[in-house]
Amino acid sequence: MSDTARLSVDIGGTFTDVALDVGGRMFTNKVLTTPQAPEEGVMAGVRAVLPEAGITAADLAFIVHGTTLATNTIIERKGAHTALIATDGFRDAVEMGYEHRFDQYDINIEKPAPLVPRYLRLPVRERCNATGEILLPLVEDDVRALVPILREQQIESVAITLIHAYANDKHERRVAEILQAELPELWITLSSEVCPEIREYERTSTACANAYVQPLMASYLADLDARLRAEGAQCPLFMMTSGGGLTTVETARRHPIRLVESGPAGGAILAGRIALECGLDKVLSYDMGGTTAKICLIDEGRPQTSRTFEVDRQYRFTKGSGLPLRIPVIEMVEIGAGGGSIAQVDNLGRIQVGPESAGSEPGPACYGQGGTGATVTDADVALGRISPDGFAGGSVQLSPELSQAALDKAIAQKLNLDGPLAAFAVSEMVEENMSNAARVHAVEQGKELAARTLIAFGGAAPLHACRMAEKLGMDRVIIPTGAGVGSAIGFLAAPVSYDVVRSRYSRLAHFEPEGLNKMFTEMHDEAQAIVASGAPGAALEERRIAYMRYIGQGHEIVVEVPARALVEADGAVLRAAYDEAYEALFGREIASMEVEILTWALSVSTIAPPPPRQTDIPEAAAASASGERKLFDADLTDFVMAPVYQRDDLTPGMTVQGPAIIAEDQTTTAVTGHFQARIDAAGHIEITRKVGDAA
Numbered sequence: 001m002s003d004t005a006r007l008s009v010d011i012g013g014t015f016t017d018v019a020l021d022v023g024g025r026m027f028t029n030k031v032l033t034t035p036q037a038p039e040e041g042v043m044a045g046v047r048a049v050l051p052e053a054g055i056t057a058a059d060l061a062f063i064v065h066g067t068t069l070a071t072n073t074i075i076e077r078k079g080a081h082t083a084l085i086a087t088d089g090f091r092d093a094v095e096m097g098y099e100h101r102f103d104q105y106d107i108n109i110e111k112p113a114p115l116v117p118r119y120l121r122l123p124v125r126e127r128c129n130a131t132g133e134i135l136l137p138l139v140e141d142d143v144r145a146l147v148p149i150l151r152e153q154q155i156e157s158v159a160i161t162l163i164h165a166y167a168n169d170k171h172e173r174r175v176a177e178i179l180q181a182e183l184p185e186l187w188i189t190l191s192s193e194v195c196p197e198i199r200e201y202e203r204t205s206t207a208c209a210n211a212y213v214q215p216l217m218a219s220y221l222a223d224l225d226a227r228l229r230a231e232g233a234q235c236p237l238f239m240m241t242s243g244g245g246l247t248t249v250e251t252a253r254r255h256p257i258r259l260v261e262s263g264p265a266g267g268a269i270l271a272g273r274i275a276l277e278c279g280l281d282k283v284l285s286y287d288m289g290g291t292t293a294k295i296c297l298i299d300e301g302r303p304q305t306s307r308t309f310e311v312d313r314q315y316r317f318t319k320g321s322g323l324p325l326r327i328p329v330i331e332m333v334e335i336g337a338g339g340g341s342i343a344q345v346d347n348l349g350r351i352q353v354g355p356e357s358a359g360s361e362p363g364p365a366c367y368g369q370g371g372t373g374a375t376v377t378d379a380d381v382a383l384g385r386i387s388p389d390g391f392a393g394g395s396v397q398l399s400p401e402l403s404q405a406a407l408d409k410a411i412a413q414k415l416n417l418d419g420p421l422a423a424f425a426v427s428e429m430v431e432e433n434m435s436n437a438a439r440v441h442a443v444e445q446g447k448e449l450a451a452r453t454l455i456a457f458g459g460a461a462p463l464h465a466c467r468m469a470e471k472l473g474m475d476r477v478i479i480p481t482g483a484g485v486g487s488a489i490g491f492l493a494a495p496v497s498y499d500v501v502r503s504r505y506s507r508l509a510h511f512e513p514e515g516l517n518k519m520f521t522e523m524h525d526e527a528q529a530i531v532a533s534g535a536p537g538a539a540l541e542e543r544r545i546a547y548m549r550y551i552g553q554g555h556e557i558v559v560e561v562p563a564r565a566l567v568e569a570d571g572a573v574l575r576a577a578y579d580e581a582y583e584a585l586f587g588r589e590i591a592s593m594e595v596e597i598l599t600w601a602l603s604v605s606t607i608a609p610p611p612p613r614q615t616d617i618p619e620a621a622a623a624s625a626s627g628e629r630k631l632f633d634a635d636l637t638d639f640v641m642a643p644v645y646q647r648d649d650l651t652p653g654m655t656v657q658g659p660a661i662i663a664e665d666q667t668t669t670a671v672t673g674h675f676q677a678r679i680d681a682a683g684h685i686e687i688t689r690k691v692g693d694a695a
Contacts, residue, residue, distance in 0.1 A: 004021075004022060004023040004024075004061065005020070005021070005022045005023075005053070005055055005059045005060050005061055005062075006020070006021045006022075006060070006061060006062040006063075006064075006492055007019070007020050007021075007046065007049075007060050007062070007063045007064075008020075008063070008064045008065070008066075008266075008488045008489070008491035008492050009042050009045060009046065009063075009064075009065045009066070009488060010065075010066045010067075010240075010263050010266060010485070010487045010488040010491065011033055011038050011041065011042065011065075011066070011067040011068055011069065011263070012033060012068065012263060012289045012290055012291065012487075013033065013068060013072075013289065013290055013291030013292070013338065013340065013357060013359055014032070014033060014289065014290020014291055014338065014339065014340045014357070014358075014359055014363065014459075015030050015031065015032060015033055015289065015290055015459060016030070016031050016032070016033045016034075016038075016041040016042060016044075016045050017029075017030055017045070017484070017485035017487065017488040017666075018030070018031075018045035018046060018048070018049045018485065018488060019049075019482065019485050019488035019489045019491070019492060020049045020050070020052075020053055021492055022053045022055060025053070026481070026482055026489070027049050027052045027053045028049070028482050028484070028485045028488070028489075028665070028666060029045050029048045029049040029052070029485075030045075030459070030484060030485060030665075030666045031044045031045045031048065032361075032363070032396070033359070035072075035359065035361060038067065038069055038220070039220065039223055039224045039227055042065070042224060042227075043227055043231070046228075046231065047231075056232055057228065057231040057232035057233040058232040058233065058234060060233050060234075060235045061235050062235055062236070062238070063228065063233060063235055063236070063237045063238065064237075064238045064239070064240055064246055064491045064492065064494070065224070065237065065238070065239055065240065065491075066239070066240035066259070066262035066263045066265070066266055066487065066488075066491055067220075067239075067259060067262060067263070068262075068263060069213075069216070069217065069220060069259075070213045070217055070256050070257060070259045070260050071260045071261070071311055073212070073213045073216055073217075074115070074209060074212065074213065074260075074311050074312050074323065075311065075312045077115075078216075079115065079212035079213050079215075079216060080156040080157040080187065080211070080212055080213075080214065080215040080216065081153070081154055081155055081156045081157070082115060082116050082120070082155065082156070082157045082158065082159065082208065082211050082212045083116060083120040083121070083122060083150060083153065083155045083157075083158050083159070084116040084120065084121045084122065084158070084159045084160075084161065084204070084207075084208055084211075085122050085123075085124060085143075085146065085158060085159070085160045085161070085162075085175060086121060086122070086123055086124075086161050086162065086163075086204070087123065087124065087125075087126055087127060087162045087163040088123040088124060088125045088126075088142075089123070090123075090163055090200065091118070091121035091122070091123050092118070092121070093161075093200045093201050093204050094114040094115075094116065094121070094201065094204050094205055094208060095114055095118065096201070097111065097201055098201065098320070100320075102319065102320030102321045103321075111321075112312055112321065112322055112323050114205075114208070114323075115208045115209060115212045115323070116159070116208050116212075120153065120155070122146050122149065123142075124138065124139060124142040124143055124146070124162075124175065125138075125139040125142050126138040126139065126162060126171045127163060128162070128163065128164040128165070128167060128168045128171065129164060129167075130164050130167060130198075130505070131167060132164065132167035132168030133168075134168065134170070134171075138171045138174055138175070140174070140178060143174075143175050143178045143179065144178060144182070146179075147179070147182045147183065150179070150183060150186070151183070155186065156186070156187060156215050157186070157187035157188075157189070157211040157212065157214055157215055158179065158186055158187070158188050158189070158211060159189045159191065159204075159207040159208045159210065159211035159212075160172050160175050160176060160188065160189065160190050160191065160207070161191040161200075161203060161204040161207045161208075162175070162191070163200065165190075165191055165192040165196075165203075166191075166192060166195075166196040166197055166198060166203065166502070166503045167503070169190065169192035169193075169196070172190045172191065172192050173190065173192075176188050176190060187211065187214050187215050187218075188211075189207050189210045189211040189214060190207070191203050191204065191206070191207035193254075193255075194206055194207050194210045194255055194257065195207060195326045195327070195501075196501060196502055196503065197307075197326055197501055197502075197503045197599055198503040198598055198599065199326070201324065202308070202324045202325070202326045203326065205323050205324050205325065206257060206324075206325045206326050206327065209257050209311070209323060209325055210255060210256065210257040213256050213257065214253070214256050217252070217253065217256035217259070218253045218256070221239070221249050221252060221253055222253075224237070225237050225249060236248070236534070237249050238496065238534060239251075239252040239259060239262065240259070240262035240263070240265060240266055240491050240494060241258045241259060241262060241265065241328070241497075242258055242259065242260050242261035242262055242264075242265050242309065242327060242328065242329040242330065243258070243265065243305065243327070243328030243329055243330065243497070243499055243603075244265045244268065244269055244303065244305070244330050244494060244497075245494055245495055245496065245497025245498065245499075245603075245605055246491075246494050246495065246496045246497065246534065247496070247497070247498060247530070247534065248530070248533055248534045250533075251498070251530055251534075257325060257327055258327050258328070260309065260311055260325065260327070260329075261309065261329050261330070261332075263289075263487050264287060264294040264296075264330070264332060264334065264487065265329070265330045265487075265490075265494075266486075266487035266488065266489075266490035266491040266494065267285060267287040267294065267296075267457060267458065267486050267487040267490050268285050268287075268294075268296045268298065268303040268330045268332065268490070269303070269490040269491075269493055269494050270457065270480065270486050270487065270489055270490030270493065271283060271285035271287075271296065271298055271303070271455040271457070271490075272285075272298050272301045272302060272303055273301070273490075273493050273611050274455055274478060274480055274611075274684065275298055275300075275301045275453075275455070276301040276610055276611055276613075277611040277612065277613060277614055277682060278453075278478065278614055278680070278684075279613060279614070280453050281299065281300055282298075282299055282447075282451060282452045282453070283298045283452055283453045283454070283455050283478075284296070284297060284298070284438060284449060284452045284453070284454050284455070284472075284474070285297075285298055285303070285332075285455050286434070286438075286454055286455065286456045286457075286458075286461050286465060286468060287456075287457055287458045287461060287486065287487065288337065288338060288339070288434070288456070288458045288459075288460040288461035288464065289338050289339065289458040289459055289460060289487075290338045290339045290340040290357070290359070290377075290459060290460070291336070291338040291340055291341070291357045291359065292334050292335065292336055292337065292338050292355075292357075293334070293335055293337040293338060293434050293437075293458075293460075293461070294332050294333070294334045295332060295333050295334075295434065295437055295438045295441055296330060296331065296332035296333075297331070297441065297442065297445055297447050297452075298455075299447075303330045303331070303332075304330070304331035304332075304445065305328065305329065305330055305331055305558075306329050306330075306331040307326050307327065307328060307329070307501065307547075307599075307601070308324065308325070308326060308329070309324070309325045309326075309327060309329045310322030310323060310324055310325070311323050311325060328499040328501075328601075328603070331445075332441075333437050333438070333440070333441040335354070335355070335433060335434065335437050336353075336354030336355025336356070336357065337353060337354050337376070337430045337433050337434055338354070338357060338376065338460060339364070339375065339376050339377040339380070339459060339460040340357040340358040340359055340363065340364055340375050340376070340377060341353050341354035341355065341356070341357050341358075341375060341376050341430065342354065342356045342357065342358055342373040342374065342375055343373075343374045343375065343376070343379070343410060343411060343426040343429070343430075344373070344374070344410055344411075345410070345411060345414045345415060349414075349415065351411060351415075351425055351426060351429045352429075353376065353426060353429050353430045353433060354430075354433075356373075357375075358371045358373055358375050364376075364377040364378050364403070364406075365378050365399075365402040365403055365405070365406035366378050366381050366388075366398040366399050366400065366402050366403040366406075367396060367398065367399075368397070368398075368399045368402060371406075372406060372409075373406060373410065374403075374406040374407045374409070374410035374411055374422075374426065375406075376426060376427070376430050376460065377403075377460070378402075378403035378406050378407055378423070378426075379403075379407065379422075379423040379424075379426040379427045379430075380423075380427065380460070380463050381398055381400050381403040382400065382403050382404055382407055382420055382422075382423035383420060383423050383424065383427060383631070383632040384629055384630045384631040384632055384639065384642075384661075385463045385631065385632075385661070385668060385670045386398065386463070386668055387629070387644075387661075387663060387668070388400050403423075407422045407423050407426070408422065411423075411425060411426060420632055420639070421637070423632070424632060424634070424637065427464070427467075428467075428634075430464070431464050431467045431468055431471060432471065434464070434468060435468055435471040435472055438468075438472060439472070445585075446584060446585045446586075449472050449473070449474065450472070450473040450474060452474060453474070453476040453477070453478060454468060454469050454472070454474050454476070454477045454478070455477075455478045455480065456468070456477060456478070456479055456483065457479070457480050457483040457484075457486025457487075458483070458484070458486055458487070458667070459484050459666060459667050460667070461483070461667075462479045462483055462484075462667050462668060462669040462670070462685075463667070463668055463669070463670050464670075465477045465479065465669070465670075465687070466658070466670060466671060466672040466674070466675050466687060467634065467672065469675075469687075469689075470672065470674060475688060475689040476686070476687065476688050476689070477675070477686075477687040477688075478684050478685065478686055478687070479662075479669050479684065479685035479687065480684050481682065481683040481684055482666070483664075483666070483667050483669075484664065484665070484666020484667035485666055493608060494608075495605040495606040495607070495608045496531050496534045496535040496538070496605065496606045497531060497603055497604065497605030497606070498526075498527045498530040498531050498603065498604060498605075499527070499601060499602070499603045500523040500526050500527045500601070500602050500603075501599060501600070501601045501602075502519055502523060502599070502600050502601075503598060503599045503600075504516070504519055504597075504599075504600060505596065505597070505598060506596065506597045507551075507594060507595070507596050507597075508571050508574060508575050508578075508594070508595045508596070508597070509571075509594050509595075511568060511570070511571030511574075513565075513566040513567055513568060513570065516566055516600070517565050517566055519600065520544065520566075520600070520602060523600075523602040524542065524602060524604065527542075527602060527603065527604035528540065528604050531604045531605065531606065535606045538606040538607075539606065539607045540604055540605065540606060540607065541604070541605060541606075541607050542563045542602065542603070542604050543560075543563060543602070543603045543605075544560070544561035544562070544563050544600070544601070544602050544603075545558050545559065545560055545561055545600070545601050545602075546558075546559050546561050546574065546597045546599070546600050546601075547559075547597065547598055547599040547600075547601070548574070548578045548595055548596070548597050548598075549595070549596060549598070550582075550590060550593040550594070550595060550596075551593065551594045551595070551596050552593075556597075556598060556599070557578070557581050557582060557585060558581070559574060559577045559578050559581055560577060561574065561600070574595075574597075575595055578595055579591070614680060614681045614682055615681055616681075617652050617653050617680070617681045618653055619653050619655065620651060620652065620653030620654045620655075620679075621654065622654065622655060623645050623649070623650050623654040623655065623656050624645075624649070625643035625644055625645055625660075626644055626645060626646050626649065627643075627644045628641050628642060628643050628644055629641070629642065629644055629661065630642075631659055631661060631670070633659060633672075633673060634672065635673065640659055640673075642659045642660050642661055643656075643660050643661070644660070644661045644662075644663060645660060645661065645662045645663070646662075646663055646664070647662050647663065647664035647669075647685075648664065650662070650679045650685075651679060652679050652680060652681050652682075652683065653678070653679065654678070654679045655676060655677065655678045655679075656671060656676065656677040656678075657671075657676050657677075658671035658672050658673050658674065658675045658676060658677070658687075658690075659671060659672055659673045660677070662677065662685060669685055669687075671687060674689060674690060674693045675687045675688060675689055675690060675693075676688060676690055
């Protein structure tokens with residue numbers, strides 16, 4: 001087994017990406033995802049990339065994997081037959097939700113259906129209050145009476161969510177003991193383990209989702225691990241989590257819901273490291289693959305994080321229309337705008353792109369696998385951005401005539417558009433959708449965009465990055481080395497980490513350092529044990545945060561907490577930090593109002609060494625084109641002849657003037673006429689606006 005060979009695999013909706021780092025040399029591969037058996041695509045990618053590096057699976061020292069399987073299981077409703085055990089009187093919390101309408105003007109609003117139907121939401125008598133005091137002991141006969149029901153309904157997995165279990169988990173654990181004794185094959189999720197926080201709806205929804213995906217994910221992970229061992233791999237397998245860290249397979253089997261956004265998290269980590277490498281304080285990460293586009297704000301190399309996420313949104317990614325999960329996630333906005341997103345004309349004569357996707361089966365029309373819908377990839381082929389030859393490293397041969405036929409039928413004939421204008425309309429729509437999502441996200445976070453650098457990766461993002469920058473008024477774009485498999489490369493830079501959260505109500509006016517120190521010690525021990533099991537002997541770092549708000553407010557903002565024993569004076573330190581954070585978001589502070597803390601979080605992770613800062617390099621000779629082809633120009637609304645460059649032929653210091661195409665195995669970069677490109681010291685493509693060209 002080698003000490004330097006590290007492999008990562010990212011399963012996307014259309015492609016499965018593989019990245020292999022052998023002593024600093026990167027080998028990448030892209031294969032079509034196999035949705036019916038995702039592990040088949042994984043093994044195909046692994047078997048394709050290992051011979052390129054001249055090694056075998058036995059030489060690998062490290063494997064990390066990210067997957068959309070948990071998310072897709074929820075969206076497609078293909079999870080386990082699941083039941084919910086709740087405190088008597090509270091089984092309908094997942095149905096009542098927030099008791100407000102996410103679209104108040106839609107009289108036919110459709111709320112997301114709970115993962116567990118009402119007849120499988122089973123009550124038991126017990127009650128604790130918000131401080132953990134037992135008001136009504138658990139009636140154990142109620143639990144035993146559920147055993148025949150669970151058998152009769154052939155329940156595979158159970159979520160146990162009792163009121164205020166975050167403050168006292170005694171009853172949840174006792175319910176689990178009784179059920180485990182009677183039904184040893186039953187999968188059991190405790191809300192006090194998967195989401196020990198206040199807010200009943202989110203806690204119950206998260207526990208149900210974990211129970212719903214757990215049998216499938218556990219089986220998949222066991223099968224994948226066995227296949228890798230059969231291939232000869234002897235190294236540990238890690239899973240990428242939605243919070244941006246790595247965890248062991250055993251932890252992922254217990255809390256598979258933490259894997260829902262694992263792929264996008266890897267991309268944000270990559271963008272953060274490139275920002276540090278290039279000395280950029282503020283960047284916008286732009287990850288566009290085959291199914292979705294993800295946008296993330298990154299300051300000083302650190303992506304923004306959150307503890308809330310929605311899956312299976314019913315209304316074109318409208319906030320509030322999905323199932324809420326309270327898990328550690330990297331804060332980003334995701335829209336249905338990928339290369340496989342299907343474009344169509346709605347009843348009002350408008351072009352709509354996504355969220356429906358052609359996926360990998362049958363894929364875009366140009367794949368020639370039976371797809372008939374006009375997709376973004378079809379538009380890019382028709383506009384000359386993608387060469388039919390060499391797509392996805394030559395694994396897919398494209399048919400431009402099928403793209404044109406699909407665009408004519410779905411768009412051109414319905415809107416009476418001539419020539420390439422149908423493809424241009426689809427491209428403009430998807431780029432405007434992404435730009436608007438970025439604007440809204442920035443405003444919601446109190447951030448600006450114009451002064452940021454756009455870091456674009458994923459199979460489709462480099463094709464659209466320059467137009468995105470034009471629409472957002474941004475002057476610089478960076479296309480990383482290996483951009484087509486950017487998330488998989490980001491996995492290799494992720495630390496082994498684990499997050500622990502506790503809800504403990506506190507007021508800064510009555511700060512209690514003794515109780516908080518005891519709580520943080522317990523949280524630290526739990527997180528450190530899990531991280532140490534995956535990275536024994538590694539140096540570790542700890543981060544603590546508090547979710548704080550003025551008394552009477554409905555939601556909190558995040559404030560850093562010193563990672564040491566707290567003292568009385570830290571109450572004033574936290575108040576000052578909260579006031580500063582609140583003013584940064586809302587432009588003012590309210591000094592007269594008291595501050596309360598509802599939830600505390602702690603993360604322990606291995607220490608990732610910072611990337612080396614790039615050095616300035618002299619200008620090199622102008623790059624030589626390998627050919628030219630017609631490329632659609634948005635300003636002229638017509639084709640121009642643009643030179644085509646092979647990225648492998650470009651060395652640091654070389655420059656390329658737009659309009660131009662820079663082609664590589666896993667993606668293509670389209671440089672518009674407003675920009676020029678230069679290869680920096682690390683081999684990234686740095687695209688900057690031409691002098692005199694106003695944003």
